[in-house]
Amino acid sequence: MSVFSHPEFRQHEQVSFFQDEKTGLKAIIAVHNTHLGPALGGCRMWNYESDEQALRDVLRLSRGMTYKAAITGLPLGGGKSVIIGDAKKAKTPELMKAMGRAVETFGGRYIIAEDVNTSVEDMNNINSQTKHVVGVLHDGEGSGDPSPTTALGVYTGLKAAVRYRLHRSDMRGLKVAVQGLGNVGYNLCKLLHKDGAELFVTDVQQDKIAQAVREFGAKAVTLDDIYKQDVDVFAPCALGAILNDGTIKALKAKVVAGAANNQLAEARHGDVLRDLKILYAPDYLINAGGLISVYYEHAARASGKKYDRAQVEAHVRKIDETSESIFRRAEADGISTSAAADRIAEQRFQSPAASTAA
Numbered sequence: 526m527s528v529f530s531h532p533e534f535r536q537h538e539q540v541s542f543f544q545d546e547k548t549g550l551k552a553i554i555a556v557h558n559t560h561l562g563p564a565l566g567g568c569r570m571w572n573y574e575s576d577e578q579a580l581r582d583v584l585r586l587s588r589g590m591t592y593k594a595a596i597t598g599l600p601l602g603g604g605k606s607v608i609i610g611d612a613k614k615a616k617t618p619e620l621m622k623a624m625g626r627a628v629e630t631f632g633g634r635y636i637i638a639e640d641v642n643t644s645v646e647d648m649n650n651i652n653s654q655t656k657h658v659v660g661v662l663h664d665g666e667g668s669g670d671p672s673p674t675t676a677l678g679v680y681t682g683l684k685a686a687v688r689y690r691l692h693r694s695d696m697r698g699l700k701v702a703v704q705g706l707g708n709v710g711y712n713l714c715k716l717l718h719k720d721g722a723e724l725f726v727t728d729v730q731q732d733k734i735a736q737a738v739r740e741f742g743a744k745a746v747t748l749d750d751i752y753k754q755d756v757d758v759f760a761p762c763a764l765g766a767i768l769n770d771g772t773i774k775a776l777k778a779k780v781v782a783g784a785a786n787n788q789l790a791e792a793r794h795g796d797v798l799r800d801l802k803i804l805y806a807p808d809y810l811i812n813a814g815g816l817i818s819v820y821y822e823h824a825a826r827a828s829g830k831k832y833d834r835a836q837v838e839a840h841v842r843k844i845d846e847t848s849e850s851i852f853r854r855a856e857a858d859g860i861s862t863s864a865a866a867d868r869i870a871e872q873r874f875q876s877p878a879a880s881t882a883a
């Protein structure tokens with residue numbers, strides 16, 4: 526398996542492979558860039574079909590974290606980790622502790638957090654081996670589950686996009702198709718429902734669909750049909766690379782705003798969306814709520830202060846003005862919103878001295 530010549534390799538500072546025979550741990554940790562600060566990023570556990578797929582995922586995701594920290598105005602770099610295996614069968618406290626020991630070898634250059642298929646409990650197990658972990662409870666205090674804060678950020682970016690593209694601020698009657706009803710998707714539905722939006726939902730897990738139908742009066746949709754719904758907004762909240770030639774053609778929505786990381790299958794799909802006048806709210810900006818939350822937890826811990834939720838929410842709400850400035854820059858420069866966001870982020874992490882808070 527090649528690393529340096531891998532198509533997703535972009536000057537990553539460090540890519541490390543770990544295995545622990547006793548617990549069955551097989552993991553990859555990638556640190557993309559630390560110019561703005563230590564690399565902070567989640568740990569995803571997934572039953573990858575091949576090691577190559579796991580490497581591809583960790584390279585893409587870690588790079589995404591560098592851009593996310595930079596666009597959000599946080600003094601952090603980008604990193605990510607993946608554990609190869611079926612979380613339902615292979616995850617044990619011992620396996621997570623082995624992961625904690627792997628993280629400890631980075632000496633603070635990589636800080637681990639939750640992601641798909643990992644939980645607060647997992648982070649607590651990791652915390653028994655290393656202090657370079659966020660999203661944990663310390664004596665009952667800490668940021669805990671970042672998903673509600675991520676959902677708040679997604680909702681903030683979604684509303685900014687709806688205002689810009691559809692010229693409406695009232696969410697009542699807004700039709701939104703939500704793909705994936707996990708930690709973030711469910712909380713996003715809750716916020717949308719509270720403000721009167723009409724929901725169309727899908728998930729691979731039928732019980733989650735049933736819950737959304739019951740609690741939010743959502744319309745259940747099949748996995749393939751979610752793209753084709755006659756809605757205002759498509760909100761991808763499951764996995765990445767779902768905006769591709771096939772799915773974009775099917776979209777009727779004029780706004781795409783969701784939580785999933787790396788939604789564009791290829792960078793050119795940002796231009797395809799722009800050509801179709803579909804406004805894409807860049808994923809790594811609007812899903813940064815969780816990162817903002819854990820950053821403040823990390824900073825509070827380092828300075829011996831209390832985690833301040835109001836400070837976190839105030840930073841998350843800045844996603845509104847950052848989104849709007851990206852939409853305006855894209856329009857002015859005649860480029861896609863994803864390219865506009867990339868340009869701003871790159872300016873920041875490539876010349877840290879010029880970096881200012883979002």
Ligand code: NAD
Nearest residue numbers: 671672675705706707708709728729762763784785786815
């Ligand atoms: P999760 O695992 O809790 O939820 C994902 C949901 O998607 C699950 O309910 C799963 O059954 C469903 N799903 C899987 N494949 C699907 C498919 N093909 N079609 C429809 N549904 C499918 O994860 P989460 O924490 O809610 O995160 C969702 C996405 O947002 C991920 O891409 C994650 O990386 C990203 N994200 C999460 C956070 C966070 O704070 N949790 C922060 C930033 C980004």
